[in-house]
Structure formats: C-alpha cells, structure tokens
Amino acid sequence: MTGLHARHRAVLPDWVTPYYREPIELVRGEGRHVWDADGTRYLDFFGGILTTMTAHALPEVTRAVSEQAGRLVHSSTLYLDRSMVELAERIAVLSGIPNARVFFTTSGTEANDTALLLATAYRGSAQVLAMRNSYHGRSFSTVGITGNRDWSPTHLSPLHTLYVHGAVRTRGPYAALSDADFTAACVADLEDLLGQCHGRVAALIAEPVQGVGGFTAPPDGLYAAFREVLNRHGILWISDEVQTGWGRTGEHFWGWQAHGASGPPDLLTFAKGIGNGMAIGGVVARAEVMNCLDARSISTFGGSPITMAAGLANLGHLLDHDLQGNARRVGGLLGQRLRAVAARVPAVREVRGRGLMIGVELVRPGTDEADPDAASAVLEAARGGGLLIGKGGGHDTSVLRIAPPLSLTVAEAEEGAAILDDALHAL
Known part of the structure; x- marks a missing residue:
C-alpha cells in the first residue's frame, strides 16, 4: 500500500473506495490522456465519471x-x-x-x-x-x-x-x-x-x-x-x-x-x-x-x-466543434469494434449503449450470471495496458463503462479498443 493510500484510508470513510488493487494518483491531464504521480500515461475512457466531457485541460475552459x-x-x-x-x-x-x-x-x-x-x-x-x-x-x-x-x-x-x-x-x-x-x-x-x-x-x-x-x-x-x-x-x-x-x-x-x-x-x-x-x-x-x-x-x-x-x-x-456529431461517428466506430471483440470472448454477454456511452456486460461463460470478478480483472488489465475505464451494473458491478471525452479521435478509439481486446482475452 502506498503512503498516500494509507493516509486516505486513515482519514476518509471506508465506503469511499478508489479503483484498483493499487490505487493511482492522477496529477495531470491533456486531451484524452492523464498521467499518474509516477509519470505513467493513460488513455482516459471514463473522464472522471463522465465529467471531463470535452477534453482535459481544454484551453478555452x-x-x-x-x-x-x-x-x-x-x-x-x-x-x-x-x-x-x-x-x-x-x-x-x-x-x-x-x-x-x-x-x-x-x-x-x-x-x-x-x-x-x-x-x-x-x-x-x-x-x-x-x-x-x-x-x-x-x-x-x-x-x-x-x-x-x-x-x-x-x-x-x-x-x-x-x-x-x-x-x-x-x-x-x-x-x-x-x-x-x-x-x-x-x-x-x-x-x-x-x-x-x-x-x-x-x-x-x-x-x-x-x-x-x-x-x-x-x-x-x-x-x-x-x-x-x-x-x-x-x-x-x-x-x-x-x-x-x-x-x-x-x-x-x-x-x-x-x-x-x-x-x-x-x-x-x-x-x-x-x-x-x-x-x-x-x-x-x-x-x-x-x-x-x-x-x-x-x-x-x-x-x-x-x-x-x-x-x-x-x-x-x-x-x-460539433462534439455531438463526433460522439455519434467515433462512438459508432468504437461500439462496432467492441462488438467484434466481444464476439470472440465467451464472458461478454452484451455490448450496448449509444454514442460515447458504451457498456460491456460480463457473465460467467455459458450463463446469464453476472461476474463482477471478471469486470474487476478486466479493469486491472486495461489499466496495465494504459487505459482507464469504469464499472457499473445492477446488483453486481459486472459491466465495463466506457465513456471517453467527446473529442475522442478515431485513432484513440482504435487504440482503446485494442487494449480492451487484450484485457478481455486475458480472462
């Protein structure tokens, strides 16, 4: 456990739980990328829970x-x-x-x-x-x-x-x-x-x-x-x-x-x-x-x-900049790419959503039973590949939540999809 994580646990409620087995401290952002305190760069597909809507460090803002x-x-x-x-x-x-x-x-x-x-x-x-x-x-x-x-x-x-x-x-x-x-x-x-x-x-x-x-x-x-x-x-x-x-x-x-x-x-x-x-x-x-x-x-x-x-x-x-149009175009491409990936992964029950608001639901293969452990494993694997995503779902957090800033480029969509492909196949 890092020093900052230990300090976090000592003064914040137990129900304020950061992502990842070893939580990361984000210190800088630009465009669709963020950097942690160790200097590692990540492609951000969650945007602070859908909050960084246009881009990190957008000059106008x-x-x-x-x-x-x-x-x-x-x-x-x-x-x-x-x-x-x-x-x-x-x-x-x-x-x-x-x-x-x-x-x-x-x-x-x-x-x-x-x-x-x-x-x-x-x-x-x-x-x-x-x-x-x-x-x-x-x-x-x-x-x-x-x-x-x-x-x-x-x-x-x-x-x-x-x-x-x-x-x-x-x-x-x-x-x-x-x-x-x-x-x-x-x-x-x-x-x-x-x-x-x-x-x-x-x-x-x-x-x-x-x-x-x-x-x-x-x-x-x-x-x-x-x-x-x-x-x-x-x-x-x-x-x-x-x-x-x-x-x-x-x-x-x-x-x-x-x-x-x-x-x-x-x-x-x-x-x-x-x-x-x-x-x-x-x-x-x-x-x-x-x-x-x-x-x-x-x-x-x-x-x-x-x-x-x-x-x-x-x-x-x-x-x-018609970012709604960009969400439609690039989100459609990203969703299509993820559906193609999912077709080869038995643990994926469904890829759903519209625009740049995409969910990938994971289950135990051959069943409709939610698999939150698999979702956590993919979250960790994606982070290891340089991609940040979120989780959600009904009674079990078994859905990967993908919601990048609306200025996402085609190249970044392809990069993120490739990382998720590797993370899902790692299951």
Missing part, C-alpha cells in the same frame, strides 16, 4: 477559469451574475422546455434533490415513481429513490417510492418480448402500479440511459408511452440527464429526445459534463413548476462566477 479567478471568485445568488444569466439563457433554449427557468447547483445529486423538492411541492405529494436499477445521487432523498441496492445504503426516506419496470431491456420478465411488446408490457405495469396508489403521485424520475446501472436503456419511445399515462394522472416527468446530456449519446443532444414524441420533460436535471470538471449542476423546469415554492431559497455556490465562466466556455466549444 482553463483560460476562462483563470481570467475569472483573477477578477472575482465568488459572490453567491444574492447578487446579479452575468455569466450565470448567460449560461441559463443558453440552457433554457437548448432544453426544449417552454417558458423554462434554470436553477444552478453544484452537483447532479443536488440537482435531482431540487427537482424532487419542486415536483413534490407542486403536486402536494411525497409519492414518487422511479425506475428499477436506477441511480440518482447520494443525498438522503436521492438514495431513497435509487433502485440499485449497491448504491442505496438505507431504506429510510422522506419519500414514498414506487419502482417501475422498463429501463433494462435485456433482463427481467419482459426481456424476450419484441420492443413493441416490451413497451406495452411496461406501460401495463405502470398502469397497474398507479391503480394501487393512494392519492396523487408527484413525478416519475428516470435516466434515459442508466449510468451507474450499467448503461442500460429501454426501447426508444418507452418514456413517450409512459408520458401518455402520466399526463392522464397529472404526474410530472423528471428526466435525469446528468450522464446522458450535452450530446454524449450522439444521436441526440438530450437523452429524452429518443422518446421525443412526448415532447420535452416537465423537469430536466443536468451536471457533470457541462463544467468539464468544475462543479456545476442544475434543474430546468417550466416556470409554473420552478416558481411553485412559497419560501425563499438560494444557492451559495450554485451559479458561482468561476464555474459559470467554465460552463459557458465549455458549452461554446462543444457546440462550435
């Missing part, structure tokens, strides 16, 4: 942060902030939500927490629908609606949560059905669930592509079908875009747009990639929902001048 830090680091929402207003204006338009209002937070957890506050206040109900296998953050309210037991450490919650089926396409009782029949069965399940509720339900919160859950997704259009049911009951739809937003899925700017027949959600939450490493999160909602609170509120650090400057620079770079 580092310059914006440096210049703003030289002027004013902090003021709070008690004062006008030009950068906050400008970023809110851009996000409101991009969200597709009519008459949108934007509230900035410091994380996806806090964004989802705020969305739950708004929805329950607006509807006058503490009943919430969430998806099985979901993850929405680590606060008391968000772990209470998280449908993944590995990330929900308590059954105590201020909310009454009911879990809906449909976010995991290839497992569960409806897996063998066609997409249309799968959607119909999930809608019937939702209808039945609502028939058992006492009183009104506040909202359905759902990730268009589940992140921690292992990059699982329903058939396109499922949430549109859900929306028809929700609208009949007056139930709000919260789209958790913390991991899927900003073009990462390639085909769409927001994950909800794969279910676009229903129109935009009532509330949209975002975080991670917009700040490219700076702590930005937020909620977008139509004005009547956002303004429903009958008490004052602020965010001391949400919308700070320095993070807003970073967000504006990062979003501008993403749009100006």
